[in-house]
Amino acid sequence: MNENYIAKIAGELKIQGRQVAATARLLAEGATVPFIARYRKEATGTLDEVAITSIRDRMLSLVELDQRREAIVKSLEERNLLTDELKSAITKAETLTALEDIYQPYRPKRRTRAIIAKEQGLEPLADTIFNGQATVDPLAEAKPFVDAAKGVESVEKALAGARDIIAERVSDDAIARSKLRELYWSKALVRSKVMTDKQEAGAKFKDYFDWSEPVSNIPSHRMLAIRRGEEETFLMMRITPPEEDALFLLEPLFVKAPGKLAGEQVRLAVQDSYKRLLGSAIEVELRIESKARADREAIRVFADNLRELLLASPLGQKNMLAIDPGFRTGCKVVCLDRQGKLLHHDVVYPSQSDSRIREAADAIRSMVQKFQIEAIAIGNGTAGRETETFVRTLKLPASLPIVMVNESGASIYSASEAAREEFPNEDLTVRGSVSIGRRLMDPLAELVKLDPKSIGVGQYQHDVDQRALKNSLDDVVMSCVNGVGVELNTASKQLLGYVSGLNSTLAANIVAHRNENGPFKSRSELLKVPRLGPKAYEQAAGFLRIRDGENPLDASAVHPESYPILDRMTKDLNCSVQDLLKGLTAPPKNPATKIRDGNRRFANSHRHSQRAGQARP
Known part of the structure; x- marks a missing residue:
């Protein structure tokens, strides 16, 4: 278990490291979110499903970050480009964006104008101009590099090649990319216009024929609508800040001698870099990230609506x-x-x-x-x-x-x-x-038979990230199913498939076993189902109910691993399990005292069982 992950997630979620560590350990052992939230509260410090899901998802994202980090290091090593300084910077990068910015100058590129200029031998000229902005005469320095055989027919072509090299360096600079990215998020506008001669055919997008709005606060539904219009070739979309603001930010980073001849060459290179390379690169990033933000919001709304629909009050068993x-x-x-x-x-x-x-x-x-x-x-x-x-x-x-x-x-x-x-x-x-x-x-029992996306409770569901949408909706359905509980002897295999620890194969096996052998009389009979082993039983048993079974506890949310605790309580209180399940409403003697004593004994025995690795009911 990566200790850095634990410390980082604990800080981000503002919870204790031991809670993150316990949750990560349970997840690694195959425990599901509903199971951990309900039956491992003592281990996690009573974390709810939202916090546990956040830990799970953040763990996955950090693993992906480290996998990308390893791939970059391997690529640099294979090309003999990895230095101690570069490796240190890669190791310290805390986000995927920062990591990619560091890697940008070393990323294998197609044959760019800068590469062609380097092949023509113009890189020393670019270095001289950039490093000597206050004193160098660019025209004089460029003359020795004129070589028709290499395609450099004039001084101006030599200077143009040098500017291409400087422009690519500007585009690859991590600080420039970071600052420009911040500018885009703070000042860029999303602009959409109708494509030529598409007014009539694209009438459904008429609201966006001439639209502009800050990217920082554009609602998800508008971003997705504009992107759909662009996808269907009715709209053209750009995300750009005022050009003068971008150049005002970039030029001081590289132009060290404004007004000087060499400084002017660098300024031209910076402008070219922004217009031809850096601006479009950051715009692509914003298009991707703004789409991801819109997706997250749309998926959240979809998930909230789905939860509300699944948990709608059932009318119950009626003709x-x-x-x-x-x-x-x-x-x-x-x-x-x-x-x-x-x-x-x-x-x-x-x-x-x-x-x-x-x-x-x-x-x-x-x-x-x-x-x-x-x-x-x-x-x-x-x-x-x-x-x-x-x-x-x-x-x-x-x-x-x-x-x-x-x-x-x-x-x-x-x-x-x-x-x-x-x-x-x-x-x-x-x-x-x-x-x-x-x-x-019963809305829940029936709606789980459908792909959640087909229930129609979200906007632009076909435009958002389909994998993220499926994962989110599956989490919601699993949460609802396990939160309510499932009647083992009547549930469909579709409903059983969402129970913690089960899948479609095990659900089908449960139904087949039920059809062949009759109703389950106890939860423990689940272990007779083909391919349903102890781990799946541990995860699923507490969420499955058996009405009128051999053990009254099988109809409750009490997990079988806690049955011995309840048995001890019944003996201490001299009452039945049914009395306990009814809240000890009619114990034999001195009810108030017995309830208080019973609750105290249960709490003490429960703490002891937790220390022994058992679960809480």
Whole structure:
């Protein structure tokens, strides 16, 4: 474990080094974020999921930084360019940007104007002009370098080649790059203009046909919109500061004798460097970094919206009538039992002829009565409001809730492998209606069957970094699933796949074992599942629930490794496990005293178990 990483992360997150070290050790051992947050609080000092995730991500970024550092050192060694001073600077670089700035002068380059000038033997002239700005006569110094055979036909060509060499040095200078980068972030404007003759075709981007805004505070949605317009060739975007500000910053760094002939040559080289090399290089950096910033903000909003949707209050197990609305093709209606099993499906047409409207009304009333419907879910897509209005005119029982449900992604689910596996003989529209009904029953259990990106709760989701988006959304889904807990004997393999310590293969094996051997009677039976070993069991067991199992604790969030503590408590208090799970609401004797004593004994035994490496419930 890298001690430098620990100290650095502890300082950045303003937490103790031991907390970072403990978290890093658990992560390295294969523990998941939800498991560490819930069952290893004693080790981490009660760090929450946000802090643990930050430690995990920062560890990865520092590893990537060191890997790049090693690659640069290896490249320099292979070309015999590594000096002690350079190696020291590389070792001290704390960011990837600083590291790349140090490496810039030594980076293998294509055949630039400066390289051509060096091949013509003009590097000594460039050195003389740069180092003797106050005293050197450039014209006199350039004459000896005129050589038609080398392509230097005149003094002016010699000076131009020398300026090319100086310009590249300016562009490669780490201090110049750093200062100019700061200027760009503080003063650069994002400017967008419409491409020639694209006004009509690109009308959806008309707000950005002539737009400018500081890059430092442009909102993520605007940056992503402009970039999309540029990607679709309707807009042209630039990120630049005032040119005079950039030159005012750069020239004093290199021009040591303003007004002198040699100093003037250096000034021309600096201007050329900014306009031809350095300015565009920093602009590219800003384009990349501003896109990354916009991505992070867009992904954060997406993740927050997804969490809110996944954790929406479930209606619970109800006999459900679900409707996927439609005008021309009619409304697809399904009836589900309290476990979400499909009982019946039909198509009704409540927005066409009077006879069809009457038929639709009779059909829905009949289904409500026949299947003892307890709730109605209506998709919020096309014709959703009209369908809701129609259903509300049917004079159904006042106690029957009618709820509009977000149907985003239902069509994607209906064509998915999961839907085909569950309903191999049903039409796509039937599968979509089933999904709508189940979303009302239990949003989390149903929505985990979808790729989170298809749920439609974020902007510009196809424009952001897809790997970062997937990682963030997967973290959110895993957090929600494990925060709520999963009923082991009824959960789908898609839901089980998000449980801490499990994956799609283990989830499928659990479902197969359940189908072959019947419901699990205890958490410990998980160890009989093929390929589910002790480590996966440790990570997953606390998040899996067994209702009416052999051990009442299997229905709780108490981890099996803490069962012995609860057993000792029940003996000390002379009560049952059920009493403990109910908060000791009805202990046999002197309740208040026994609860206080029991809590005290539990705390003491828990601290002792933690020291022995056990987990907290």
